[in-house]
Amino acid sequence: MVKFLRMKPGHGEILLAEGDPRLAEDEERLVEEFRRQLDEGMWAAVPVTHPGSGRREAQMVKEYADIPPDSERVIFFPRASGG
Amino acid sequence: MLLALLALALIAVVLAAPMGLRRASAWRERRRQRAARTAGDGFDLELYDPGRERRAEQRARELLRSCVNEEEWAMYRDLGFIRVAGRHARREIDRGARPAYAYLVYPHKPIVAYVPESGQLLSEYCVEFPDLNGTGGRHRLPASDDVLAKWMALTSDEDRVIRRANMHLVGRQLDPARVRRDLWRLAEWERRRGGRQQVAQRQR
Numbered sequence: 001m002v003k004f005l006r007m008k009p010g011h012g013e014i015l016l017a018e019g020d021p022r023l024a025e026d027e028e029r030l031v032e033e034f035r036r037q038l039d040e041g042m043w044a045a046v047p048v049t050h051p052g053s054g055r056r057e058a059q060m061v062k063e064y065a066d067i068p069p070d071s072e073r074v075i076f077f078p079r080a081s082g083g
Numbered sequence: 084m085l086l087a088l089l090a091l092a093l094i095a096v097v098l099a100a101p102m103g104l105r106r107a108s109a110w111r112e113r114r115r116q117r118a119a120r121t122a123g124d125g126f127d128l129e130l131y132d133p134g135r136e137r138r139a140e141q142r143a144r145e146l147l148r149s150c151v152n153e154e155e156w157a158m159y160r161d162l163g164f165i166r167v168a169g170r171h172a173r174r175e176i177d178r179g180a181r182p183a184y185a186y187l188v189y190p191h192k193p194i195v196a197y198v199p200e201s202g203q204l205l206s207e208y209c210v211e212f213p214d215l216n217g218t219g220g221r222h223r224l225p226a227s228d229d230v231l232a233k234w235m236a237l238t239s240d241e242d243r244v245i246r247r248a249n250m251h252l253v254g255r256q257l258d259p260a261r262v263r264r265d266l267w268r269l270a271e272w273e274r275r276r277g278g279r280q281q282v283a284q285r286q287r
Contacts, residue, residue, distance in 0.1 A: 009221035012142025054131035057238035083209035
């Protein structure tokens with residue numbers, strides 16, 4: 001199961017979609033939501049842990065196919081701009 | 084003479100009257116429309132909730148905690164910022180355990196680049212993550228979400244976020260003395276933490 005979360009002002013994160021990417025029906029819904037978020041100008045990242053070192057970092061995903069297969073969540077957040 | 088001036092003033096008033104009436108009428112119409120809009124949308128207006136931002140921040144903290152490692156979380160909890168190692172190294176010697184440079188990530192403040200070895204401050208990167216689709220005029224993420232967004236951007240695609248940021252010498256938005264004090268606090272925090280971990284290991 002993978003969850004699509006989005007950071008939202010005044011809310012914290014909200015759940016956008018949830019589903020099993022191995023099921024065609026769920027995958028279709030997830031792909032649609034993924035594209036919609038990117039169209040709205042969001043960036044998407046997957047938090048990952050390196051198996052050996054245990055180091056944590058994020059992996060930016062620009063397409064649905066880039067999401068690592070065993071990911072539990074994808075976090076959408078507004079894109080950076082110069083402040 | 085006085086009579087002539089009075090006559091001129093009267094003529095000016097008569098000539099300006101239609102314009103004034105038109106403006107007053109337009110103002111009344113705008114006021115009426117605004118009142119109608121407010122009455123129509125009355126049920127859609129969000130009521131002010133004083134605890135909302137606090138709850139949002141609480142959720143954001145939980146999300147941050149679940150993404151970063153234990154040390155980074157403890158750093159944020161205790162000191163209010165997170166250190167992220169820089170990925171680029173100019174020399175082979177810089178590819179050791181200690182990064183050649185690192186960033187201090189503060190909530191809703193510029194990212195500060197510095198040299199961990201010497202404590203030299205390099206630059207500050209002003210960057211925001213404004214949600215332009217935010218409702219009710221809210222565009223700013225909760226503080227911990229802002230830190231997480233910076234952390235994700237730096238650890239996944241450092242070059243992209245740095246390219247988008249406005250770079251300045253340290254001191255434009257942040258007080259260099261305060262940043263140096265934070266670096267000292269960080270060093271002390273790590274020293275104490277290291278000491279505690281050694282004691283815990285000895286007790287096992």
